[in-house]
Amino acid sequence: MFFCKQVANALAKTNYEDLSAWRKMLLKTHVNLCAWCGPFHKDVMQHQDMARHLCQHEEDLFTSNETLDDASKESMKILLKNYDNDQA
Amino acid sequence: MDNQNQTQPPAVRPDQWVEQFGDYLYRYALLRLKDPDQAQDVVQETFLAGIKGLEQFSGHMDIKYWLRGILRHKIVDVFRNSKREIGVDDLTAFEQPNKVMMTIWGIPTRHPESWGFDVHRAMTQKEFWIGLKDCVTNLKGITQKAFVLKELEDMGTEEICKVLDINPNYLWVLIYRARKELKSCLKSKSIEPD
Numbered sequence: 001m002f003f004c005k006q007v008a009n010a011l012a013k014t015n016y017e018d019l020s021a022w023r024k025m026l027l028k029t030h031v032n033l034c035a036w037c038g039p040f041h042k043d044v045m046q047h048q049d050m051a052r053h054l055c056q057h058e059e060d061l062f063t064s065n066e067t068l069d070d071a072s073k074e075s076m077k078i079l080l081k082n083y084d085n086d087q088a
Numbered sequence: 089m090d091n092q093n094q095t096q097p098p099a100v101r102p103d104q105w106v107e108q109f110g111d112y113l114y115r116y117a118l119l120r121l122k123d124p125d126q127a128q129d130v131v132q133e134t135f136l137a138g139i140k141g142l143e144q145f146s147g148h149m150d151i152k153y154w155l156r157g158i159l160r161h162k163i164v165d166v167f168r169n170s171k172r173e174i175g176v177d178d179l180t181a182f183e184q185p186n187k188v189m190m191t192i193w194g195i196p197t198r199h200p201e202s203w204g205f206d207v208h209r210a211m212t213q214k215e216f217w218i219g220l221k222d223c224v225t226n227l228k229g230i231t232q233k234a235f236v237l238k239e240l241e242d243m244g245t246e247e248i249c250k251v252l253d254i255n256p257n258y259l260w261v262l263i264y265r266a267r268k269e270l271k272s273c274l275k276s277k278s279i280e281p282d
Contacts, residue, residue, distance in 0.1 A: 004193040004194055004195065005192070005193060005194040007194070008193065008194025008195055009194060012194075012245070012260055012263075013244070013245055015242070036193060036198060037193055037194070037195050037198070039198060039199060039200055040195040040196070040197060040198060040199075040200050041195070043200040043267075044267070046203075046207050047239075047267045047270070047271075048239070049211070050207075050211065050220060050270075051239035051240065053211065053217070054217065054220055054221065054224070054240070055240055055242075057217060058115075058116070058119065058221070059112070059115075060214075060217075061214075061217050061218055061221050062115045066111075066114070066115045066118055067111045067114065067115075068106075068110045068111055068114045068128065068131070072128055073106050073107070073110055076106045076110065076131075076132050076135065077103070077106050079132065079136075080102060080103070080105070080106065080135055080136070080139065081103065083136055083139060
Protein backbone atom coordinates (compact mmCIF):
# COMPACT_ATOMS: atom_id res chain seq x y z
CA MET A 1 0.00 0.00 0.00
CA PHE A 2 2.20 2.75 -1.30
CA PHE A 3 -0.44 5.04 -2.73
CA CYS A 4 -3.22 6.97 -1.06
CA LYS A 5 -5.75 5.49 -3.47
CA GLN A 6 -4.77 1.95 -2.45
CA VAL A 7 -5.32 2.82 1.20
CA ALA A 8 -8.66 4.41 0.33
CA ASN A 9 -9.77 1.32 -1.59
CA ALA A 10 -8.73 -1.02 1.22
CA LEU A 11 -10.58 1.02 3.85
CA ALA A 12 -13.66 1.30 1.64
CA LYS A 13 -13.84 -2.47 1.24
CA THR A 14 -13.12 -3.68 4.75
CA ASN A 15 -12.49 -2.80 8.35
CA TYR A 16 -8.73 -2.33 8.66
CA GLU A 17 -8.60 -4.80 11.58
CA ASP A 18 -9.73 -7.53 9.20
CA LEU A 19 -6.72 -7.06 6.92
CA SER A 20 -3.81 -9.46 7.11
CA ALA A 21 -1.09 -8.43 9.58
CA TRP A 22 1.20 -7.45 6.72
CA ARG A 23 -1.37 -5.33 4.90
CA LYS A 24 -2.47 -3.73 8.15
CA MET A 25 1.10 -2.78 8.96
CA LEU A 26 1.59 -1.26 5.49
CA LEU A 27 -1.68 0.63 5.77
CA LYS A 28 -0.94 2.00 9.23
CA THR A 29 2.55 3.04 8.19
CA HIS A 30 1.19 4.90 5.18
CA VAL A 31 -1.54 6.60 7.20
CA ASN A 32 0.88 7.64 9.95
CA LEU A 33 3.42 9.08 7.53
CA CYS A 34 1.28 10.57 4.78
CA ALA A 35 0.55 14.25 5.28
CA TRP A 36 -1.86 14.19 2.35
CA CYS A 37 -4.36 11.37 3.09
CA GLY A 38 -3.29 10.53 6.66
CA PRO A 39 -5.70 12.80 8.58
CA PHE A 40 -8.74 11.65 6.58
CA HIS A 41 -7.88 7.96 6.78
CA LYS A 42 -7.11 8.18 10.51
CA ASP A 43 -10.61 9.56 10.87
CA VAL A 44 -12.02 6.63 8.86
CA MET A 45 -10.11 4.16 11.04
CA GLN A 46 -11.47 5.78 14.20
CA HIS A 47 -15.00 5.35 12.86
CA GLN A 48 -14.24 1.72 12.04
CA ASP A 49 -12.91 1.21 15.58
CA MET A 50 -16.12 2.68 16.99
CA ALA A 51 -18.40 0.52 14.85
CA ARG A 52 -16.46 -2.61 15.71
CA HIS A 53 -16.54 -1.89 19.43
CA LEU A 54 -20.22 -1.02 19.28
CA CYS A 55 -20.95 -4.45 17.82
CA GLN A 56 -18.83 -6.17 20.43
CA HIS A 57 -20.43 -4.38 23.37
CA GLU A 58 -23.95 -3.67 22.21
CA GLU A 59 -25.43 -6.15 24.68
CA ASP A 60 -24.09 -3.99 27.52
CA LEU A 61 -25.77 -0.87 26.15
CA PHE A 62 -29.35 -2.07 25.97
CA THR A 63 -31.79 -0.31 28.23
CA SER A 64 -34.44 -2.06 30.26
CA ASN A 65 -37.30 -0.63 28.18
CA GLU A 66 -36.00 -2.27 25.01
CA THR A 67 -37.80 -5.54 25.61
CA LEU A 68 -40.63 -7.49 24.08
CA ASP A 69 -43.78 -6.83 26.07
CA ASP A 70 -45.46 -9.72 27.87
CA ALA A 71 -48.42 -9.87 25.48
CA SER A 72 -46.08 -10.17 22.48
CA LYS A 73 -44.12 -12.90 24.20
CA GLU A 74 -47.25 -14.86 24.99
CA SER A 75 -48.59 -14.58 21.44
CA MET A 76 -45.20 -15.67 20.11
CA LYS A 77 -45.13 -18.68 22.41
CA ILE A 78 -48.61 -19.73 21.26
CA LEU A 79 -47.66 -19.27 17.63
CA LEU A 80 -44.50 -21.32 18.03
CA LYS A 81 -46.34 -24.05 19.88
CA ASN A 82 -49.07 -24.24 17.23
CA TYR A 83 -46.50 -24.18 14.45
CA ASP A 84 -44.52 -26.94 16.09
CA ASN A 85 -47.64 -29.06 16.58
CA ASP A 86 -48.60 -28.58 12.94
CA GLN A 87 -45.15 -29.74 11.89
CA ALA A 88 -45.29 -32.84 14.10
CA MET B 89 -42.29 -30.23 20.66
CA ASP B 90 -42.54 -32.89 23.38
CA ASN B 91 -40.39 -35.28 21.40
CA GLN B 92 -37.80 -32.58 20.84
CA ASN B 93 -37.78 -31.73 24.53
CA GLN B 94 -36.92 -35.29 25.46
CA THR B 95 -34.00 -35.61 23.07
CA GLN B 96 -32.46 -32.14 23.06
CA PRO B 97 -30.47 -30.27 25.66
CA PRO B 98 -32.49 -27.54 27.44
CA ALA B 99 -30.90 -24.66 25.51
CA VAL B 100 -32.10 -26.11 22.21
CA ARG B 101 -35.71 -26.45 23.30
CA PRO B 102 -37.84 -24.14 21.14
CA ASP B 103 -40.45 -23.78 23.87
CA GLN B 104 -37.83 -21.88 25.90
CA TRP B 105 -36.63 -19.61 23.12
CA VAL B 106 -39.01 -16.69 23.65
CA GLU B 107 -38.07 -16.39 27.32
CA GLN B 108 -34.38 -17.07 26.84
CA PHE B 109 -33.58 -15.16 23.68
CA GLY B 110 -36.61 -13.05 22.83
CA ASP B 111 -35.38 -9.81 24.38
CA TYR B 112 -31.83 -10.22 23.11
CA LEU B 113 -32.95 -10.80 19.54
CA TYR B 114 -35.52 -8.01 19.74
CA ARG B 115 -32.89 -5.49 20.88
CA TYR B 116 -30.50 -6.65 18.19
CA ALA B 117 -33.20 -6.14 15.55
CA LEU B 118 -34.38 -2.83 17.03
CA LEU B 119 -30.95 -1.21 16.78
CA ARG B 120 -30.82 -2.12 13.11
CA LEU B 121 -34.42 -1.67 12.00
CA LYS B 122 -35.43 1.12 14.42
CA ASP B 123 -39.12 0.14 14.08
CA PRO B 124 -40.42 -1.84 17.12
CA ASP B 125 -43.13 -3.60 15.09
CA GLN B 126 -40.71 -4.65 12.37
CA ALA B 127 -38.24 -5.80 15.02
CA GLN B 128 -40.92 -7.91 16.68
CA ASP B 129 -41.95 -9.41 13.34
CA VAL B 130 -38.43 -10.46 12.39
CA VAL B 131 -37.87 -12.03 15.81
CA GLN B 132 -41.03 -14.06 15.38
CA GLU B 133 -40.00 -15.09 11.86
CA THR B 134 -36.59 -16.02 13.24
CA PHE B 135 -38.09 -18.38 15.80
CA LEU B 136 -40.30 -20.00 13.16
CA ALA B 137 -37.35 -20.43 10.81
CA GLY B 138 -35.34 -21.77 13.75
CA ILE B 139 -37.88 -24.51 14.47
CA LYS B 140 -38.06 -25.35 10.79
CA GLY B 141 -34.29 -25.60 10.44
CA LEU B 142 -33.48 -27.04 13.83
CA GLU B 143 -32.26 -30.30 12.32
CA GLN B 144 -29.51 -28.31 10.63
CA PHE B 145 -28.26 -26.98 13.97
CA SER B 146 -25.00 -28.81 14.49
CA GLY B 147 -24.44 -27.71 18.08
CA HIS B 148 -21.04 -26.25 17.30
CA MET B 149 -22.14 -22.85 18.57
CA ASP B 150 -24.46 -21.40 21.18
CA ILE B 151 -28.05 -21.65 19.94
CA LYS B 152 -28.42 -17.95 20.75
CA TYR B 153 -25.88 -17.04 18.09
CA TRP B 154 -27.33 -19.57 15.68
CA LEU B 155 -30.69 -17.81 16.03
CA ARG B 156 -28.96 -14.45 15.67
CA GLY B 157 -27.51 -15.68 12.38
CA ILE B 158 -31.03 -16.38 11.13
CA LEU B 159 -32.17 -12.99 12.41
CA ARG B 160 -29.43 -11.23 10.45
CA HIS B 161 -30.76 -12.76 7.24
CA LYS B 162 -34.27 -11.63 8.15
CA ILE B 163 -33.05 -8.08 8.75
CA VAL B 164 -31.29 -8.03 5.39
CA ASP B 165 -34.52 -9.29 3.79
CA VAL B 166 -36.41 -6.35 5.32
CA PHE B 167 -33.87 -3.94 3.85
CA ARG B 168 -34.01 -5.70 0.50
CA ASN B 169 -37.78 -5.61 0.34
CA SER B 170 -38.15 -2.02 1.45
CA LYS B 171 -38.46 0.51 -1.32
CA ARG B 172 -35.37 2.53 -1.97
CA GLU B 173 -35.90 5.65 0.07
CA ILE B 174 -34.31 8.64 -1.55
CA GLY B 175 -35.52 11.87 -0.04
CA VAL B 176 -35.06 15.26 -1.58
CA ASP B 177 -31.97 15.83 0.49
CA ASP B 178 -30.37 12.53 -0.37
CA LEU B 179 -28.83 13.51 -3.65
CA THR B 180 -28.88 17.27 -3.55
CA ALA B 181 -28.45 18.93 -0.17
CA PHE B 182 -25.58 16.76 0.99
CA GLU B 183 -22.13 18.06 0.27
CA GLN B 184 -20.73 15.97 -2.58
CA PRO B 185 -17.13 14.80 -2.23
CA ASN B 186 -14.50 16.70 -4.18
CA LYS B 187 -14.29 14.77 -7.46
CA VAL B 188 -10.66 15.59 -8.24
CA MET B 189 -9.50 14.56 -4.79
CA MET B 190 -11.59 11.41 -4.99
CA THR B 191 -10.31 10.42 -8.41
CA ILE B 192 -6.63 10.93 -7.70
CA TRP B 193 -6.23 10.18 -4.01
CA GLY B 194 -9.48 8.45 -3.07
CA ILE B 195 -10.28 10.98 -0.35
CA PRO B 196 -12.90 13.76 -0.33
CA THR B 197 -10.85 16.17 1.76
CA ARG B 198 -7.44 16.45 3.37
CA HIS B 199 -8.91 18.02 6.48
CA PRO B 200 -11.73 16.05 8.10
CA GLU B 201 -13.78 17.89 10.68
CA SER B 202 -12.28 17.73 14.16
CA TRP B 203 -13.96 15.56 16.79
CA GLY B 204 -13.68 18.33 19.34
CA PHE B 205 -12.74 15.81 22.02
CA ASP B 206 -10.24 13.03 22.61
CA VAL B 207 -11.83 10.11 20.80
CA HIS B 208 -9.64 7.42 22.32
CA ARG B 209 -10.29 8.63 25.85
CA ALA B 210 -13.99 8.97 25.12
CA MET B 211 -14.08 5.38 23.90
CA THR B 212 -13.25 4.23 27.42
CA GLN B 213 -16.48 5.77 28.74
CA LYS B 214 -19.80 3.94 28.77
CA GLU B 215 -21.61 7.27 28.15
CA PHE B 216 -19.82 7.55 24.84
CA TRP B 217 -21.11 4.18 23.65
CA ILE B 218 -24.64 4.93 24.79
CA GLY B 219 -24.40 8.21 22.87
CA LEU B 220 -23.05 6.44 19.81
CA LYS B 221 -25.88 3.91 19.93
CA ASP B 222 -28.39 6.78 20.06
CA CYS B 223 -26.64 8.48 17.15
CA VAL B 224 -26.72 5.30 15.06
CA THR B 225 -30.44 5.07 15.76
CA ASN B 226 -30.84 8.68 14.61
CA LEU B 227 -29.45 7.96 11.15
CA LYS B 228 -32.21 8.00 8.57
CA GLY B 229 -33.34 6.29 5.39
CA ILE B 230 -30.91 4.62 3.09
CA THR B 231 -27.96 6.17 4.93
CA GLN B 232 -28.94 4.22 8.05
CA LYS B 233 -29.44 1.01 6.06
CA ALA B 234 -26.06 1.35 4.37
CA PHE B 235 -24.33 2.02 7.69
CA VAL B 236 -26.00 -0.95 9.39
CA LEU B 237 -25.11 -3.37 6.62
CA LYS B 238 -21.57 -2.11 6.20
CA GLU B 239 -20.47 -1.35 9.74
CA LEU B 240 -22.70 -3.42 11.99
CA GLU B 241 -23.35 -6.45 9.81
CA ASP B 242 -19.92 -6.33 8.17
CA MET B 243 -21.27 -7.15 4.73
CA GLY B 244 -19.19 -6.72 1.61
CA THR B 245 -19.64 -3.84 -0.80
CA GLU B 246 -21.00 -5.98 -3.63
CA GLU B 247 -23.61 -7.65 -1.45
CA ILE B 248 -24.77 -4.36 0.09
CA CYS B 249 -25.12 -2.81 -3.35
CA LYS B 250 -27.32 -5.72 -4.42
CA VAL B 251 -29.50 -5.51 -1.31
CA LEU B 252 -29.99 -1.74 -1.54
CA ASP B 253 -29.92 -1.59 -5.34
CA ILE B 254 -27.23 1.07 -5.46
CA ASN B 255 -23.77 1.35 -7.00
CA PRO B 256 -20.47 1.23 -5.04
CA ASN B 257 -19.80 4.94 -5.46
CA TYR B 258 -23.14 5.85 -3.98
CA LEU B 259 -22.55 3.40 -1.13
CA TRP B 260 -19.26 5.15 -0.42
CA VAL B 261 -21.05 8.51 -0.30
CA LEU B 262 -23.68 7.09 2.06
CA ILE B 263 -21.06 5.74 4.46
CA TYR B 264 -19.16 9.03 4.30
CA ARG B 265 -22.35 10.89 5.10
CA ALA B 266 -23.21 8.48 7.93
CA ARG B 267 -19.81 9.07 9.51
CA LYS B 268 -20.19 12.84 9.25
CA GLU B 269 -23.64 12.68 10.81
CA LEU B 270 -22.42 10.43 13.60
CA LYS B 271 -19.54 12.78 14.37
CA SER B 272 -21.85 15.76 14.38
CA CYS B 273 -24.33 13.93 16.61
CA LEU B 274 -21.64 12.85 19.07
CA LYS B 275 -20.28 16.39 19.24
CA SER B 276 -23.76 17.73 19.92
CA LYS B 277 -24.05 15.38 22.87
CA SER B 278 -21.00 17.07 24.38
CA ILE B 279 -19.51 13.75 25.37
CA GLU B 280 -16.41 14.67 27.27
CA PRO B 281 -14.12 12.30 29.10
CA ASP B 282 -13.74 12.96 32.83
